[in-house]
Every structure is written in structure tokens, then in C-alpha cells.
Amino acid sequence: MKKLLEVTNLTKAFDESGPVVDALSFSVREEEIFALLGPSGCGKTTCLRLIAGFEHIDQGSVSIAGEMLGSPTKHIAPQDRGVGFVFQDYALFPHLSVIDNVAFGLTDIPKQKRNVYAEEVLCRTGMGDYKDRNPSELSGGQQQRVALARAIAPKPKLVLLDEPFSNLDAMLRESTRKEVRAILKKAGMSALLVTHDQEEALSFADRIAVMNEGKIEQVGTPEEVYYHPKTQFVAQFLGRTNLFWARASGGSEVHTNLGPMNLNCKAKGNVLCSIRPEHLTLEKPTTQHPDEIGTVVAREFKGHDITYHVQLKEEKYLVHTDNRVIFEPNDEVVIKPLESAVILEGKN
Incomplete structure (x- = not known):
């Protein structure tokens, strides 16, 4: 499977205390869901913002589909990167209806066709019946699906998800997670998820990069990083x-x-x-040494x-x-x- 996103030696510091993101390198393949997993403050959201173009890169580079989008000497604006972004708080426009939220970014489609296409995307996310409602009339899970619809409507090469399920209660979080994964897979899109939730990363992603203090400690499938951790941090953080x-x-x-x-x-x-x-079990003592x-x-x-x-x-x-x-x-x-x-x- 071809690589879509290439992150090479990505580094970012905000002050003299040292880099928040420290020489990070990884790739995301086409049609793959990839997760950056780590504790709060490890640099994962900063990494996402560097990929999206919201922050400038100190060292290293970001490329999508072979095109360099960011480096110390080059910075493509976020809206020109072909990347969708789902924020932690969804960031829906409160004064716009659901369908107008989704149609907002469809600037490449003739104005008279935008709502038709936006409704098609809403139907794919199960939100077609809510097109005329305002965000305040929706539940958290419904807002999440509208935010995803808005992100995928312009057909981005890559969707970035910043802690997208953290504001939902436990039961809704699990069901919404399954729905979002199914939508991304059906659309054939690549996605990069940032989360501190181990269960979320293990169940949602095809591959996981475990981050600690600005560095990646291990990359692998959920089974690989859980059953075969390479470091003490990975072993303890994943369960x-x-x-x-x-x-x-x-x-x-x-x-x-x-x-x-x-x-x-x-x-x-x-x-x-x-x-x-x-991987352990208990038995009654028989002839064991004391x-x-x-x-x-x-x-x-x-x-x-x-x-x-x-x-x-x-x-x-x-x-x-x-x-x-x-x-x-x-x-x-x-x-x-x-x-x-x-x-x-x-x-x-």
C-alpha cells in the first residue's frame, strides 16, 4: 500500500525549554487509519497542527502524496493542503444549519450544487434527516458526525482527528467511534487520529505510534504494540x-x-x-517449592x-x-x- 503522508524528522519548540515535538518520523498509508497515542503534553496535538499547517516547522518536513507542504523554508497554508480537520470541540458554526455547515467549505463546487452534494455527504454519515437543524439542537454524537461530514465533504486526501471522541460519554463514545471508522473506511480515506485513550487507539486505528515526551517509542499494529511492547513506557501506557x-x-x-x-x-x-x-493464571499449590x-x-x-x-x-x-x-x-x-x-x- 502506497504512503500518503510522510513526516520526516519533524521538530518544533515554542521556547528554550526544548522541543515539544522532537525529530518525529512516521508515515500514513493510503486508506489507513493511523493513531498518535500518548499522554497529555507529549506533543501529539502539536504534531497534528504542524501537519495541518496551523504551526510552522522548525526542522524536518511534511509531505502528502509526494508534495512537500511544510519545512523550515516552505509553508503551504492550511486551506491549500487538501486536509480535513475534525477539532476536539467540533467547531461547528452555531449560526448555520447542519447542511450549511457542511456546504461551507465546498468552494470548488458551483454554488447551486453545494447543498445537493452536502446532503449526500450527510446521508452517508446518517445525518440527512437533521440537515435543517442548528448544531445546538444536536447531541454530542450527532455533532461529531456533522463535523466529520464537513471534514470529508471536500474530498481531502487526509482527515486529521484531534481527540474527537473525548467530549462524549462512555457508551456514546464507543458507538460513535465505530460509526466514524466505518464511514472513513467506506469512503476510502486516510485518517490520522490523536488521542490519549488507549482503548480508543487500539480499537479505531490500523496502526499506532506511541508517543512519549515528543518522541515516538514504537509503531505497529494494535496487536503488535500491545502484545510486544518495546519499552517500559509502552508496556505500562497500553494497559x-x-x-x-x-x-x-x-x-x-x-x-x-x-x-x-x-x-x-x-x-x-x-x-x-x-x-x-x-497471560497469567492461578492454580492451587500441589508439589511446588514453597x-x-x-x-x-x-x-x-x-x-x-x-x-x-x-x-x-x-x-x-x-x-x-x-x-x-x-x-x-x-x-x-x-x-x-x-x-x-x-x-x-x-x-x-
């Missing part, structure tokens, strides 16, 4: 995990507090490892699964099991790995 040090002797197995455990690759020396709580027996100190019943907090020697471990694995606080248990531990980048 709960168990971290531990182990001594490897060159093979793909180490001995840990939990007993022998497989690694995702061969290693030698002290290695920092991660294993997700759902050092491998832990104690349940707390449990969180969640209906479809249970999270156990287990004390083993000086360490606490999290274990997610299905609701058929039943233990109570103070029960003695043995923690058993179901998958290999993942080696993280760290000091030996």
Missing part, C-alpha cells in the same frame, strides 16, 4: 502489566520468582521483562473476568482470569504463565 528483572543465559527461557518462564526471544544477561495479567507459592491479597470481580492481586515474596503481581477461576483473599496460589514474557529495552 496493566507485570514488570520484573530476570537473568538470561543466552536461551529463550529464564528462571523467575514465578518459576521457569519462556521469553519472546533469546537473551543474555539481566533483562527487563513484561507479561500482561491476562518459594513459588503466593497469597491472594485482593480481588476485583468484573463479571466476565476477575483481577487478582497476588503477593509473592517481596513482589506483587496482577493476574486476570475468567470468572470460573475462583479464589478468595488469603488463599495460597501458584501463578502460572500462559504466554512468553516480552523483553523490554532497559539497562543491563
